[in-house]
Amino acid sequence: MNLHEYQGKEILNSFGVQIQRGKVASTPDEAVAAAKSLTEETGTGWHVVKAQVHAGGRGKGGGVKLAKSLDEVRSLTEQIIGMQLITPQTSAEGKTVHQVLITEDVYYPGESEPEEYYMSVLLDRAKGRNMIMYSPEGGMDIEAVAEDTPHLIFTEEIDPKTGLLPFQARRIAFNLGLSGKAFKEMTKFVFALYTAYVKSDSSLFEINPVLKTSDNRVIAVDAKVTIDDNALFRHKDYEAMRDLREENAVEVEAREVGLSYVDLDGNVGCMVNGAGLAMATMDLIKQAGGEPANFLDVGGTADAERVETAFNLILRDPNVKAILVNIFGGIVRCDRVAQGIVDAYKNMGTINVPIIVRLQGTNADIAKNLIDNSGLDVHSAIEFQEAADKVQEVLS
Numbered sequence: 001m002n003l004h005e006y007q008g009k010e011i012l013n014s015f016g017v018q019i020q021r022g023k024v025a026s027t028p029d030e031a032v033a034a035a036k037s038l039t040e041e042t043g044t045g046w047h048v049v050k051a052q053v054h055a056g057g058r059g060k061g062g063g064v065k066l067a068k069s070l071d072e073v074r075s076l077t078e079q080i081i082g083m084q085l086i087t088p089q090t091s092a093e094g095k096t097v098h099q100v101l102i103t104e105d106v107y108y109p110g111e112s113e114p115e116e117y118y119m120s121v122l123l124d125r126a127k128g129r130n131m132i133m134y135s136p137e138g139g140m141d142i143e144a145v146a147e148d149t150p151h152l153i154f155t156e157e158i159d160p161k162t163g164l165l166p167f168q169a170r171r172i173a174f175n176l177g178l179s180g181k182a183f184k185e186m187t188k189f190v191f192a193l194y195t196a197y198v199k200s201d202s203s204l205f206e207i208n209p210v211l212k213t214s215d216n217r218v219i220a221v222d223a224k225v226t227i228d229d230n231a232l233f234r235h236k237d238y239e240a241m242r243d244l245r246e247e248n249a250v251e252v253e254a255r256e257v258g259l260s261y262v263d264l265d266g267n268v269g270c271m272v273n274g275a276g277l278a279m280a281t282m283d284l285i286k287q288a289g290g291e292p293a294n295f296l297d298v299g300g301t302a303d304a305e306r307v308e309t310a311f312n313l314i315l316r317d318p319n320v321k322a323i324l325v326n327i328f329g330g331i332v333r334c335d336r337v338a339q340g341i342v343d344a345y346k347n348m349g350t351i352n353v354p355i356i357v358r359l360q361g362t363n364a365d366i367a368k369n370l371i372d373n374s375g376l377d378v379h380s381a382i383e384f385q386e387a388a389d390k391v392q393e394v395l396s
């Protein structure tokens with residue numbers, strides 16, 4: 001589950017990570033009130049108005065603006081709330097901004113120049129270990145840094161038996177070129193950040209920039225936080241942070257009815273039982289020259305109602321040119337699934353894409369007969385290859 005910057009910062013701060021302070025606002029009045037109270041707390045009169053959407057690159061898209069007065073806080077908020085923010089990470093139509101984060105300005109002048117660093121914590125799946133990735137060249141162009149000067153991206157691998165060790169935090173501060181107070185602040189920051197990552201059951205933290213202020217404090221200015229969905233059951237407070245406006249409508253609906261559905265870009269919808277078979281089916285579609293339009297695991301109980309719900313979800317995607325149903329009848333009998341498909345098809349009335357059904361397992365032959373004799377635009381198959389050939393046939 002992805003979070004907004006303001007929510008991510010809240011979580012970081014709850015584990016002692018120093019952050020750029022801010023308050024979220026949904027209206028210009030709220031924004032001005034937020035700015036006023038921040039000024040009372042921090043004493044700086046300047047603020048930043050930051051669009052809250054689930055996408056990075058907001059600065060480049062005009063979603064992050066410096067306000068030098070309360071009037072500017074108001075006018076920038078009026079401008080940003082309701083806008084379609086287009087960034088390098090959004091689609092061409094962009095994302096609607098519903099809220100802004102009003103923050104203190106932390107790039108104030110002082111004894112040294114503020115410096116921007118990049119830092120992320122993530123799981124290296126190949127090694128099965130958490131990793132801290134960081135760079136002295138943080139800020140808005142980290143992708144270019146990775147491309148042009150990859151030697152400026154460092155990694156620190158964490159052994160799960162020991163956790164992050166003090167020498168590792170010091171190495172990070174050293175590689176970032178820090179000394180004195182800033183060095184100590186950075187080691188504290190890294191420890192707090194790593195603790196937050198582990199305790200919050202996150203799968204990604206990306207803090208870009210981490211800022212060394214002109215008075216040598218180290219703070220998170222941005223926060224991209226992804227919580228591991230599988231751990232949400234033990235973080236009810238994070239689950240409550242879910243913003244459905246940011247999520248794919250079909251995926252939200254699927255989750256509500258307990259179907260595991262992921263929207264993809266292709267043209268062949270798939271309905272499968274079991275995640276492994278779903279992966280194999282997506283491979284099959286690719287081999288047949290198609291592209292999967294979704295991942296959909298209907299689970300063990302593929303009754304008529306579930307099949308119908310699943311069809312409905314798949315058909316909401318206008319790119320779907322064919323649907324491949326690939327179900328193994330182990331616990332559930334194939335003939336029951338076949339009946340479910342036929343019933344769903346008849347109930348829905350308006351399915352105008354061809355459906356290829358592969359049912360294998362208990363009563364597969366009865367199931368095939370049921371489908372072949374239904375009089376519907378449904379192609380049956382028992383073998384994997386047969387199904388693939390039929391997909392190819394209906395696509396061409």
Ligand code: GDP
Nearest residue numbers: 056057058059064104105106107140208209222
């Ligand atoms: P992103 O563009 O979505 O990654 O949003 P960020 O939160 O990283 O903000 C974008 C940029 O705005 C940062 O890289 C900074 O250069 C700038 N910025 C953020 N906070 C401040 C601030 O307090 N003062 C000033 N002057 N600039 C800021």
Ligand code: MN
Nearest residue numbers: 057208209222
């Ligand atoms: Mn950023």
